[in-house]
Amino acid sequence: TTAGGGAAVPADEKSYGQEAATINEQGARIDIPAAAFDQDFKVKVRKVADVSQLPLAEKSKLISDVVEIEKDKSGEFKKAVSITLSFDKTKVDSNKYDIRICYLDEKANKWLPLSNIKVDLAAGQVSGQTKHFTKFAVIAAEKATVPEQKAIENSKVVKLSDIQGHWAQKAIEELLASAAIGGYPDGSFKPEQNITRAEFTSILVKALKLNVKDGKVFDDTAQHWAKEAIAAAAASGIVSGCSESIFAPDESITREQMAVMVVNAGQLAGLGDNKIFADADQVSAWARKAVAVASAHSIISGYPDNSFRPRANASRAEAAMVIAKSLKLAG
Template identity: 45%
Template sequence: MALSHQVSDISMLPVDLSLKLISGVYEIKKDKEGDFNKSVVLTLPFDKTAVDFTKSLVGVYWLNEQTHSWVQLDDLQIDQANGTASGSVKHFTKFAVLVSDKKAVNSDGTSLIDIKGHWAEANIRELVKQGAINGYSDNSFNPDNKITRAEFVTVIVKALNLKAQGGKSFEDTSTHWAKGAISIAAVLGVVNGYTEQSFGPDDFITREQMAAIIIRAAQMEPLGKNIDFVDSSSVSDWARSALATAIAKGLVNGSEDHTVKPQANTTRAEAVAVILRALALKK
């Protein structure tokens, strides 16, 4: 059970010159300690008259008490007409809607503050430039953060410019921020749900799930089922052909210990690299 109230004294909250507060600050607590098993969507109202949407970026932020700084939530959705902002979170703390200057985020990714020297730096800049993925309004990209099934599908749909008539929704995506992209991918047979009703949009995507989606999305012919890695026995039967094809095509690489880690979660940087390799093969 969650309990919330608006914080009346905000004088001790952190001040970031690049961010402007345009809502009340809300503290939300639950009756048990610890993070949630799955993300929940938090929606807050904000003063839309205080925002020039042509010049500014609106986001929902949570307060990191340890670093005394505001951190943007994932999966942002902004309803300009109704003046509400939503994002996903796995824990409760203090939350607020903040606005930043749009010009701070460059379309080629050159302003991203946490990718310089990263192994995927060039790939990230390229996919940001293509408009398939974005950094956050605080100029971070969080390349080593895990990526969800919904996020990965959304980037795939944008990167490959996938379109479809009609739609397919699952019970757990009908009100989800990524329902449009998931629907397109499902209609095209690019993604499957766990069941007819369940897609698990906020689950972190595994490497074998990623391989299956990218092979279908790029319409690559299967190349057998042989996977020559020491942990090949941990590959799910349904994913074996797709993962074998992704490895053979150079989309997915193994580790130095000769494992391919099919059940491991994929990071944002890994997802970007795999998608760009697939785009290069299609060309």
């Protein structure tokens, strides 16, 4: 920030309040709209020197500094604040990687995308919006090879080579028969392979025989192979994004995300005897009701140690079992 006499005033020495302001510090640009917060506050910006202990999803990489932004007053902003970071263009091929500005969810210990992301490849900058301060970075995530799309196209496979005797065999065969799920060209199903958010949504939409509707198209689904299925699911109230503009279609789906989708799809009501898992405190607030309902209806089971593992990734077999069970419940 610049004072009236032209001398730079550090952000943590200047108060921000009702007027719009722009802060340029430590390689980050922070645009704060007018009346964004209900009291004056100071901002502190620093680069995180040691990033070795920070989480990073598989097939993802940091392509910028990690910048921590704090304000001295607690509470979220009333209006979205824009964050812009520069990234190293030499570290990433935009044809092979999705580039996002992300914030660190300290509780979940994972990077999540900001809203309204805009990438300027020529300038090597990416911006997004948030209502809270934390650690921010630019993350490059390898684009998926859409295995489920290829599988669905080959759903004519009648007998799968790798599900005989598998605990999910019956569920897989039921969904295969209705063309909701597919095998691979080599005749396999790959039951233990992780399933993405787009793949799960596509299977669920096919299994429910939902009509494709004009639903929400997220910034990262406009050119995606599962665009129509995701739009149909969004229009039916089954899915929502990781943010207003990001769906993260190629991220592996978690067990708690899966619970929310099937409960929304079946419009299942809560039961009084919510099952309490040993790790119930690890379930995200937005998923607690759905996890309890899905468990009470025996759609999703816990593990032998009485844990639910809400943020564990779901496999293709688990997805098939959950969808098959929810279909039976729907009658």
